[in-house]
Amino acid sequence: MRRIDVSMPLFAGMPAFPGDPEFVVRPVRSVSEGDPYSLSALSLGSHAGTHVDPPSHFLAGGDPVDRLDLSVLNGPCRVVDIPPERSVIGPEEVSSVPSGTSRVLFRTANSLRWREKLEFFPGYVAVSERGAQALLDRGVRLVGIDSLSVESDVTDRFPVHHRLLGGGALILEGLLLAESAAGAYELECLPLRIRGGDGGPARAALRVP
Numbered sequence: 001m002r003r004i005d006v007s008m009p010l011f012a013g014m015p016a017f018p019g020d021p022e023f024v025v026r027p028v029r030s031v032s033e034g035d036p037y038s039l040s041a042l043s044l045g046s047h048a049g050t051h052v053d054p055p056s057h058f059l060a061g062g063d064p065v066d067r068l069d070l071s072v073l074n075g076p077c078r079v080v081d082i083p084p085e086r087s088v089i090g091p092e093e094v095s096s097v098p099s100g101t102s103r104v105l106f107r108t109a110n111s112l113r114w115r116e117k118l119e120f121f122p123g124y125v126a127v128s129e130r131g132a133q134a135l136l137d138r139g140v141r142l143v144g145i146d147s148l149s150v151e152s153d154v155t156d157r158f159p160v161h162h163r164l165l166g167g168g169a170l171i172l173e174g175l176l177l178a179e180s181a182a183g184a185y186e187l188e189c190l191p192l193r194i195r196g197g198d199g200g201p202a203r204a205a206l207r208v209p
Helices: 109-118 129-137 158-166
Strands: 001-007 024-029 039-043 051-053 075-081 103-107 142-145 168-173 183-191 200-208
Touching: 051 183, 129 158, 158 168
Parallel strands: 075 103, 103 142, 142 168
Antiparallel strands: 001 200, 024 039, 051 168, 051 200, 075 183, 183 200
């Protein structure tokens, strides 16, 4: 087995969703400065970089990140290519997800833009509300995407998040999939075990036979 790391590195100046806290690293101890060890203080949002959205992110009384079933985040998955000219993932695009898929990661034009430069950009490819329902209808329990949000909503109602999380599916955002061809993989994803957390930054990798 080999692994493809599909998670975003955390670094000062990294892309963040508008309004989210920026990632900050502050050296506390440094070997190069004569200290016996190096140590840094980190400041970041709960949805920094590659991260998992638990139900509590949008649903009152929903499970937080430390109570998620990790089996949903780990196991066979399918990377599905969305043609670069498509700006939204709707029912037609979802129809290309193979029957029986429980974990799907969408590889869109976003990944090509991330490969050029790791900075936030508007107009990213996202899932529509009808696309979200189509995914639930197909029995998908984990929806991953190569953008910092699974939806692009200007009304602040966030219908896609409500639809997916309320329908029993988890969301994995901020993936880097430029180097991962469409096909079947084994997903490994472990979000930080933040007690009562509304989100969990995660390291995610695809295992390739």
